[in-house]
Amino acid sequence: MEQTYNNRYILGISFISALGGYLFGFDFAVISGALPFLREQFSLNAYWEGFLAGSLGLGCIVGCLLAGKLAEKYGRKPGLSLAAIIFALSSLGMALSSGMSVFIFMRFVAGIGVGMASILSPLYIAEISPASVRGRNVAINQLTIVFGILITNLVNYKLAGYGDQSWRMMFGLGVIPSVLFLIGVVYLPESPRWLMSNGQEERAAAILQKIGDKNYVTKTVSDFKQGFKSQQKQSFAAVFSKAVRPAMTVGITLAVFQQLCGINVVFNFTSTIFESVGADLDRQLSETVAIGIVNTLFTLLAMWEVDKLGRRPLMLAGSLGLSIAYVVLATLLQSQAAPIWISIVVLVAIALYATSLAPVTWVLISEIFPNHIRGLASSAAVVCLWAAYFVLVFTFPIMASILGTYGPFYVYAVICMAAFLFIKKRVKETKGQTLEELENNFVSH
Numbered sequence: 001m002e003q004t005y006n007n008r009y010i011l012g013i014s015f016i017s018a019l020g021g022y023l024f025g026f027d028f029a030v031i032s033g034a035l036p037f038l039r040e041q042f043s044l045n046a047y048w049e050g051f052l053a054g055s056l057g058l059g060c061i062v063g064c065l066l067a068g069k070l071a072e073k074y075g076r077k078p079g080l081s082l083a084a085i086i087f088a089l090s091s092l093g094m095a096l097s098s099g100m101s102v103f104i105f106m107r108f109v110a111g112i113g114v115g116m117a118s119i120l121s122p123l124y125i126a127e128i129s130p131a132s133v134r135g136r137n138v139a140i141n142q143l144t145i146v147f148g149i150l151i152t153n154l155v156n157y158k159l160a161g162y163g164d165q166s167w168r169m170m171f172g173l174g175v176i177p178s179v180l181f182l183i184g185v186v187y188l189p190e191s192p193r194w195l196m197s198n199g200q201e202e203r204a205a206a207i208l209q210k211i212g213d214k215n216y217v218t219k220t221v222s223d224f225k226q227g228f229k230s231q232q233k234q235s236f237a238a239v240f241s242k243a244v245r246p247a248m249t250v251g252i253t254l255a256v257f258q259q260l261c262g263i264n265v266v267f268n269f270t271s272t273i274f275e276s277v278g279a280d281l282d283r284q285l286s287e288t289v290a291i292g293i294v295n296t297l298f299t300l301l302a303m304w305e306v307d308k309l310g311r312r313p314l315m316l317a318g319s320l321g322l323s324i325a326y327v328v329l330a331t332l333l334q335s336q337a338a339p340i341w342i343s344i345v346v347l348v349a350i351a352l353y354a355t356s357l358a359p360v361t362w363v364l365i366s367e368i369f370p371n372h373i374r375g376l377a378s379s380a381a382v383v384c385l386w387a388a389y390f391v392l393v394f395t396f397p398i399m400a401s402i403l404g405t406y407g408p409f410y411v412y413a414v415i416c417m418a419a420f421l422f423i424k425k426r427v428k429e430t431k432g433q434t435l436e437e438l439e440n441n442f443v444s445h
Helices: 007-042 046-073 076-095 100-128 131-162 166-172 175-186 192-197 201-211 214-228 245-260 263-268 270-275 281-305 311-334 339-354 357-367 371-403 407-426 435-442
Strands: none
Touching: 007 046, 007 076, 007 100, 007 131, 007 166, 007 175, 007 201, 007 263, 007 270, 007 281, 046 076, 046 100, 046 371, 076 100, 076 166, 076 175, 100 131, 100 192, 100 357, 100 371, 131 166, 131 281, 131 357, 192 201, 192 214, 192 371, 201 214, 245 357, 245 371, 245 407, 263 270, 263 339, 263 371, 270 281, 270 339, 281 339, 281 357, 311 339, 311 357, 311 407, 339 357, 357 371, 371 407
16 A cells, blocks of 8 residues: 655654754763863773763663653653753752762763663664665654764853863753754654554554555554554563564673774764873863764665665675774774874764664664564663773773874774674664564574
């Protein structure tokens, strides 16, 4: 049956939901510009620098676990509202911190909001999007993440000249997008798939009618009912059952690789990397802006290609390309090359990541799990992602102090090559298939 869609409406609610991604990008990026000031403010050594940066990831783990349970019990919308409130309160808390312990606690709280948004925004978008545009729409979330990173880096660069306490303004400004996100969530409909899972078929059908024509509504409801017949109770035991294990293995492994590939060291420790080759503070902060611009441009490219080229080719090209780029970067850092050469290779690595592991991992996590446990399964995968993020950013300053700033990048090159081999062997293509059809690909029967 031929189907037509209300693309304007679908894009509208996708963008509102993806504002959670913007706040994710804000909390993720703000540390890069603030870190030179925080080192002085709190007299950070390598251990505490890594822990302060990584405390966001620990909060994300809690946020993911909370979001998974909220999403299945109360729906996707209440979780998004709670995330917005947490973002606002934590931004104020970090800005007003009186000492390092208070700051780390508030950054941990911010991580709870990031963790919730990292689960709920792509999950919600995947569930309200027709199969033909699902990859592009879920990638909108990645676009808002990188847009949040870019805007935050620009603001940090401008605020850096306001003195030693300018880091407080950097964090405090997060209140503004948090409030806008909370207002936007009020206008979102609940996920029709969650409504059908909870016996609210009439409400679900009414929302589906806004998304597509009669044929789309009929097929979506029919596909859901067909899949619902064999569903088991929602629990973490079901998530790790034998039938779901192939999908969980792929989801968790890709989530861990997305972080341990090392690119978030470049995002979070830009100043450290460029300081090691003699760049001054102005140059360090201007590099964060360049990174934000390239990240945004290549994420836009990925949005339009993920449903054309497919998920698998992009992931293969990105992981192999990053492995090569890191070897070059490590060699340049080791030989104390001029900052311009470091900058070029860093921007190439960002471009590779932005068109592959960054958006596509979130797309795959949002679509490869069965309907009845998608919220819990997604949260389990993303918990592993944030645990890997903590390990990455906590260990980098320590490894860099022992091996030199270049040393960790040789390790990341090996990890990226391992990711390439795993994707080649285990990851199947998902483009153009409905969420119900994908169960046959990733779930053993």
